[in-house]
Amino acid sequence: MHADLPPPDEDALRHSQLLAEHIRAEIAASGGSVPFSRFMELCLYAPGRGYYSAGATKFGAAGDFVTAPESGRLFAATVAGVLAEVLRELGPYARVLEVGGGSGVFAEVALKRMLELDALPDRYAILEPSADLRHRQREHLQRTLTPTVFGLVEWLERPFEDEWDGVLFANEVVDALPTPRFTLRDSQVLEEHVAVGSDGAFVRIDRPADALLTAAVRHVEQYLDTRFADGYRSELLPQLPYWLQAVAGGLRSGAMLFFDYGYPRREYYLPQRCDGTLRAFYRQRMHGDVLLWPGLQDITASVDFTALAEAGTGAGFDLAGYCTQASFLLGNGIARLLAEAEARTDEVGALRLRQELKRLTLPEQMGERFQAMAFCRDVDLSPAFLLGDLSWRL
Secondary structure (H helix, E strand, O other), X not given: XXXXXXXXXXXXXXXXXXXXXXXXXXXXXXXXXEEHHHHHHHHHHOOOOOOOOOOOXXXXXXXXXXXXXXXXXXXXXXXXXXXHHHHHHHOOOOEEEEXXXXXXXXXXHHHHHHHHOOOOOOEEEEEOOOHHHXXXXXXXXXXXXXXXXXXXXXXXXXXXXXXXXXXXXXXOOHHHOOOOEEEEEOOEEEEEXXXXXXXXXXXXXXXXXXXXXXXXXXXXXXXXXXXXXXXXXXXXXXOHHHHHHHXXXXXXXXXXXXXXXXXXXXXXXXXXXXXXXXXXXEOOEEEOOOOOOOOOOEEEOXXXXXXXXXXHHHOOOEEEEEEEHHHHHHXXXXXXXXXXXXXXXXXXXXXXXXXXXHHHHOHHHHHOOXXXXXXEEOOOOHHHHOOOOOHHHO
């Protein structure tokens, strides 16, 4: 079943077994099962043991997946140009809040580009729950930024607690939020749980859903104007509005910009997508066994962009736009940045840059699988979505 996956080494397996024992203990203390969302939360974020909390390399060619910022410098430089316009409009005390800073590459390139554009923020904060990633980001940024620019950077364990103006940026964050899974039996909503089988392995079982998840499923059915068939199984994030309001905190004026992979709701819950979008990433390979090797693989689900739009507007922001990643980057000057970068390098470097542009924008790579969505209040971010706005599909 997993013949195509490279086996973990002994140390990694030992680490995974320790986390699995911790999860089994919680399952036993919880009456025999935990919601899948809790299992996913422990696999990804358990202190010192979860995928994002431990020390293995996650990002880039040596890790389990490659994000847009890790592909090179064009993505972050293009996005930074858009954010710079908002920062100028908001004035000298505007801040940037990056949610989930990855390896720190986005912050590095964005701050350098903002410096070039004379649009540095008053503060650049990275909201990063992983102590290991915070350490790696700090080392990277201290090495690559001038002391003056590095002095603008700070790390947060929780969102800003005061009122603030500025921009919130999140790339591939919503897909990693621990998600409930639901199914239907006799038209009743059930929630997927994880239990321990007779052989000690993790297994999936279904339990009656609570009122929050049931109401969320019925809301989606009402939106789609149809009922889910018995046996249909998928993901749903009823906590998304609360999460968004929490990370935005006291954001008074400014914008929120999200990049992720996913679909508008009518495509997310197509009848043929009857087992949802949940998958795991391990050593550049995607597979479906999300119960395998806790702590050693990323677990992710696609984003319902209609739900994200509902959450953003429900928090009091205007929807600025929604489009594919390719449309956003091409509409905001990535080709010009490519030409400028090519002029400063040799033919080998130019080839690498062109490959980077293809990876970011071609439909069969990241161009259409990833989408951008933004919200704004007291600023206008809609010009960033003039090329290929898809808001009508939400």
